Amino acid sequence: MKKSELTFGVLQLPIDLITIILAFSLAYFLRVKFEIPQSTIYAWPFYQYIKFIIVFLPFWIIIFGLEGLYNIRKPKQGLKEFSSIFLGVSAGIAVIFAWLFFSRFLFFSRLIILYAWVLAIIFVYLGRYFLKSLQKLLYRKGIGLHRVLVIGVSESAKKITNVIRTNPGYGFKLVKAINKDGVEKLMTIFNRNKFDEVILADPNLSERETGKILDFCEENKLYFKMMPNLFRAKSSNVEISSLSTYPLLEFKRTPLEGWGKVAKRVIDIIVSLIGLIICLPVFIVVSIITRIDSRGLIFYKQKRIGSGGKEFYLYKLRSMIEEADSYYHKFKKKNRLFRGKIKEDPRITKFGRFLRVSCIDELPQLYNVLKGEMSLVGPRPLTPDEFNRVSSYEKKYTYTSYIKPGMTGLWQVSGRMELSDLERLSLDIYYVESWSLLLDILIVLKTPVAVIKSRRNY
16 A cells, blocks of 8 residues: 555545534534624533534544445545445434433533534545545645556447546556566566556456466555456455446455555554563563673574565563574574574573473563564564575465564464474464454463463473
């Protein structure tokens, strides 16, 4: 997803809040200043009236969200959007009326709520229309456009290509149009003409050729859309969209986009910040015991691969002797390693073994989460060697690099070290394709149980 799309999607929320407040403010002045005499004892001061309205704003946002008005990946358009705004505003007004009725709160003019109802529908729609108009203006200036490669030479492909060329307001820029013979040269074309989206407009392309295109898009983190035919979807994460009057199937990489990404990051920041504060006394005690138990630094950092293949340093409490890294190659030849773990590792200190069994050594990773290098839940954080091995073993592993690695994940609660390489990889891919906040919560709740039940700690 383009940053501009995410930005405009997120801006819908504050714009909605502003337009709702403006609607109630204008309703106040229309009713109080022009219809009710200033001496009326039931007229509230404006600041008290606004405070009353602001209390209900969270309900409006929840209602709008349930109506699908904050779906960034597939925003509502036209009559569907207006219908949702009408229903959302009406439900918000109903909440206020219900509260006034059951609380028997002394409110100087219920007619003002009816004024606000009409004005809120108009203002919210206009606010969103302004955002869309601004986004289309940026598209016409070449800002935030999806660079598209169209595959196909059929009449439908030519029409879609023409729509993209003549209507930049749709948010697309045509990079190149190729026939099916170009499928074998996709990487060469990609290197010469960078694009971030592929539209397959040839419904007669074979499943094998279509599969190659889909694999290419997955490996290079590209969006893939196609004109519908009898092709059996390779991924269950499919969404129907359209370009002008032409239907398209979009193969989404992961549901962790738009508001899902925002919500996950907000939760990561809050939980990691609180966690670090709570763990501060633990770090102090562990530091003292570690110093007594063995010489060396308190914290240990190791290079790992993060989102997008970027390297970062993962932090842990040191659980090994100071010379552990220099001894690593001696054990590597004798053990089949995937995560660099060795059973009954003699490098681990006495106190370090306790840290590992209890997983206390992993608590400093909360700092990685706070920095945005990791998430609380996600795929396993791999070392560069592990990443290269898995990538060569299964190219699809790059599919899991769309999101940040996690302190815990399905790999943690489904067997930990007892799992084979392929099983761990399958779990990571499943997590990326099936992500939801509920899944994250379930994994977090299962993690302590998995740690306690684990019998093979390294």
